[in-house]
Amino acid sequence: MEVMKAIKTRRSIRRYKTTTVDDKTVDLVLEAARWAPSWNNTQCWRFIVVRDSNIKVQLAKTLGKVLGRPNPSADAVRDAPVVIVACAKLGKSGYFEGKAATDKGNCWYMFDTALATQNLTLVAHSLGLGTVHVGLFNAKSVADILAVPQGFEVVEMIPLGYPDEEPRVRPRKELFEIVFYDKYGC
Numbered sequence: 001m002e003v004m005k006a007i008k009t010r011r012s013i014r015r016y017k018t019t020t021v022d023d024k025t026v027d028l029v030l031e032a033a034r035w036a037p038s039w040n041n042t043q044c045w046r047f048i049v050v051r052d053s054n055i056k057v058q059l060a061k062t063l064g065k066v067l068g069r070p071n072p073s074a075d076a077v078r079d080a081p082v083v084i085v086a087c088a089k090l091g092k093s094g095y096f097e098g099k100a101a102t103d104k105g106n107c108w109y110m111f112d113t114a115l116a117t118q119n120l121t122l123v124a125h126s127l128g129l130g131t132v133h134v135g136l137f138n139a140k141s142v143a144d145i146l147a148v149p150q151g152f153e154v155v156e157m158i159p160l161g162y163p164d165e166e167p168r169v170r171p172r173k174e175l176f177e178i179v180f181y182d183k184y185g186c
């Protein structure tokens, strides 16, 4: 699939068919993540592929609420055939020789992991699979469930499976609202 078409037709998928996703296909989407760019090529990302139903139930329970409303992806994490949990090794991205290299401190791991996971979701979509980026959950609880070691942070969860819904397009701001020329606001 052409890249622009994949970007424009990807949707967050929160309902999945029970059809399994084979290991080769999972490897392919992880391969897309592996080839993302990263700070000084440090590749801080790590991925945990969860297929175990009991673990998925536990993960789904960590999803938070916004203003008292449940996370709309809780069922997706529980029911998708695969959940990929993206983690990052801290102290690598944004650092040179152990020292934070920018005035943004220790946040670049989020950036690098996002690049990798967006590669993953786009390639998944090009293969007919659905995904959703899930960020609203208790990361400490997820780390405990998955035995993520100290020095690593859980960044996001990505349910992966064949879509069982065709969600509407969520609107995007127009270019004139988000792009300036030469100076901010111009």
Ligand SMILES: Cc1cc2nc3c(=O)[nH]c(=O)nc-3n(C[C@H](O)[C@H](O)[C@H](O)COP(=O)(O)O)c2cc1C
Binding pocket: 010, 011, 012, 013, 071, 072, 073, 132, 133, 134, 135, 136, 137, 167, 170
């Ligand atoms: C960093 C990030 C965190 C997100 N967290 C959640 C989440 O916790 N639960 C959820 O249902 N969707 C989550 N989403 C999905 C967004 O709601 C969705 O991408 C947005 O509404 C646009 O819809 P679209 O992906 O179908 O274009 C998240 C997306 C991003 C990029």
